[in-house]
Amino acid sequence: MTELKLPDELASLADGEEAATERLAAALARAAAEDGLLDVAYRVVDSPVGPLLLAGTDAGLVRVAFAREGHDAVLQQLSASVSPRVLRAPARLDGIARELDEYFAGRRRTFDLPLDLRLAGGFRREVLAHLPEIGYGHTASYAAVAALTSSPRAVRAVGTACARNPLPLVVPCHRVVRSDGSQGAYLGGTEAKAWLLALEASAAAA
Amino acid sequence: MDSPTPDAPLPPFEVLVSRHGAAVLRVCRALVGVTDADDVWQETFLAALRSYPSSGGVRNREAWLVTIARNKAVDHHRRNARVPEPVENTGDGTPAGGDDVVRSVEAGDTAGRVWAALGQLPRMQREAVVYHHLAGLRHAEVARLLGNSEAAARRASSEGMKSLRALLVPGGKGLRSGRDD
Incomplete structure (x- = not known):
């Protein structure tokens, strides 16, 4: 949408309206x-692995997204799959923002806020439920995670579940690596995965 | 313009706030005055948010928001008509008993002068100028709001701008001229 150009006579009417609109939006x-009309609250926070979109419902944290996923696209998906009543409401995500800060500083090993896993159904959800069993500072292969599930041979499906994890970082799919020991792909990019595993390794050793 | 196909998924509501929030604020300020505009803006966006999930058939979301704002402004005036008008003299020579816009003017600032001048336009011209020039709606959409033809809306808007210019000329005809409703 192109910015509306006000006629010169009316230009002064727009003075300060950006700040006013921001205040009104808050x-x-x-x-x-x-x-009870705010179905999805979101905010964007800075982090060592780039800007993160955090989104929550009444039930809990529903989405964490890296910049490379396209925050606008993720918000559009939330609008379509949860509710179009989506608003920026930073205060509603203070809790998770704080826990993430602590995590990135090496001072937090688990997250203890309510999670809303509605975006992952069926087997994907079963896989996500097992990921917290991989302890901080440790890794497990896709095959090892599959062995924990009701379909122990579904190694490829474990890879898919990790690749489509709606709550990366908080549900630690970054701790799942290839059987040959290489790190494998990651929602947030391979560099982010390496950074997170290094952070956890050094904090766990300290 | 945003003219979504009927089945297109609704964008996150925040998109409407960030894209149209400022234009709707201008409309509210023009219709109820700067002081009360914030309340009417809130009522407008809350009402829009409430019915948003079922608004898939809306073709132009900005026109939709402006329509809601206009209705909320009417409600606002109706409410205020039931309570005694506060006696408020700004002391800067603006005519008393007129539009809310005039009463909200703070002496001396340019925007205040323009709001006051807008408030002096005949209702049809004022609304046409506000919806077309301040909110960016096309004349056809303005006509739908005003219940007239596209040509009449275009004419009202251009005559409104002409009257406004006359009112704003330094040392010009003053705020009373151009009032004929």
Whole structure:
């Protein structure tokens, strides 16, 4: 959408409206939450692995997304699959933002906020449920994770479940690596995966 | 313009806020005055958010929002008509008892002068200028809001701008001229 060009006579009417609109949008998110109309709250935080989109519902954290996934595209998916009542509401995600800060500083090993796993169904969800069993600072192969599930030979499906994990970092799919010991692909990129595994290895050794 | 196909998925509501929030604020300010505009803006976006999931058939979301804002402004005026008008003299020579816009003017600032001048336009011209020039709606959409033809909406908008220019000339005809409704 191109910015509307106001006629010169009216240009002064737009003075300061950006700040006013921002203030109103924040108040709208609060009022919407009070009226039960805020179905998906989100914010974007900076992190050592790039900007992260955090989105939550009443049930809990529903999505963590890396920049390379395209935050606008992820919000559009949330609008289609959860509810179009999506608003930026940073305060509603303070808890997870704080826990992530602690994690990136090497001061947190597990996340203990409620998770909303509605974006992962069936076998994918079963796989995600097992990932926290891989301890901080450790890794497991796709085959080893498959062995924990009801379909121990579904190694490829474990790879898919990790690649489509709606809650990366918090549900630690970065700890799943190839059987030959190489790190394998990652939602946030291979560099991010290496960085996270190095962080956990050094913090776990300290 | 955004004219989604009927089956296109709805964008996140935040997109409407960031894309159209400023234009809707201008409309609210023009219709109820700067002071009360924030409340009407909130009512507008809350109402829009409430019915948003079932708004898939809306072709132009900005026109949809402006329509809601216009209805909320009418509600606002109706509410205020039931309570006694606060006696408020700005002391800067703006005519008393007129539009809310005039009462909200703060003496001295340019925007205030323009809001006051807008408030002095006949209703049809004022609304046409606001919806077309301040909100960016096409004349056909303005006509739908005003219940007239596209040609009449275009004419009202251009006459409104002409009256506005006359009102804003330094040392010009003053705020009272151009009022004929």
